[in-house]
Amino acid sequence: MTTPNNPVHSVISDADWQRLSTQTRGYAVASFELMNKAHDYLRDGDLRQASEKGWGAAAQMVKAVAENWKDAEVVHGRHQDLRALVAGLAAAEREPGLDMTFHAAQDLHENFYEDNLPQYIVDLDLRQVNELIIKMAPQLRRSRPPRGFRQGR
Numbered sequence: 001m002t003t004p005n006n007p008v009h010s011v012i013s014d015a016d017w018q019r020l021s022t023q024t025r026g027y028a029v030a031s032f033e034l035m036n037k038a039h040d041y042l043r044d045g046d047l048r049q050a051s052e053k054g055w056g057a058a059a060q061m062v063k064a065v066a067e068n069w070k071d072a073e074v075v076h077g078r079h080q081d082l083r084a085l086v087a088g089l090a091a092a093e094r095e096p097g098l099d100m101t102f103h104a105a106q107d108l109h110e111n112f113y114e115d116n117l118p119q120y121i122v123d124l125d126l127r128q129v130n131e132l133i134i135k136m137a138p139q140l141r142r143s144r145p146p147r148g149f150r151q152g153r
Helices: 012-018 022-044 047-068 079-093 096-114 119-141
Strands: none
Touching: 012 079, 012 096, 022 047, 047 096, 047 119, 079 096, 079 119, 096 119
């Protein structure tokens, strides 16, 4: 059953959405919800929470893709697994910018603990995370990674 006004549907078709597991759908929806919350916190000036929600949005989308590719033994249990998935996808798709967008997400995660980034950097990093989500979401159409994908460590 689809969710009305599901933002993921702007990226993948209803048929593709129906094919996804409940777990994959949950990760994807959480990604978009967390991104919206990140922007709310940024607007309110709560940079710590904006940062953590931005990291969460990125992590949830990467986890959605990994969960969708679980038959190919793609793992997503640790931060390094997420980083390795994005790096492998960036290499396979010849999309080095994808890797850089994930670094912005990691900056946001660190900022939750350190609280040392100014608002304009948090804003820029959130824009990069949004780009990551937009670039990763179409991967949900695939049940397997693209040719040449290797989840390096």
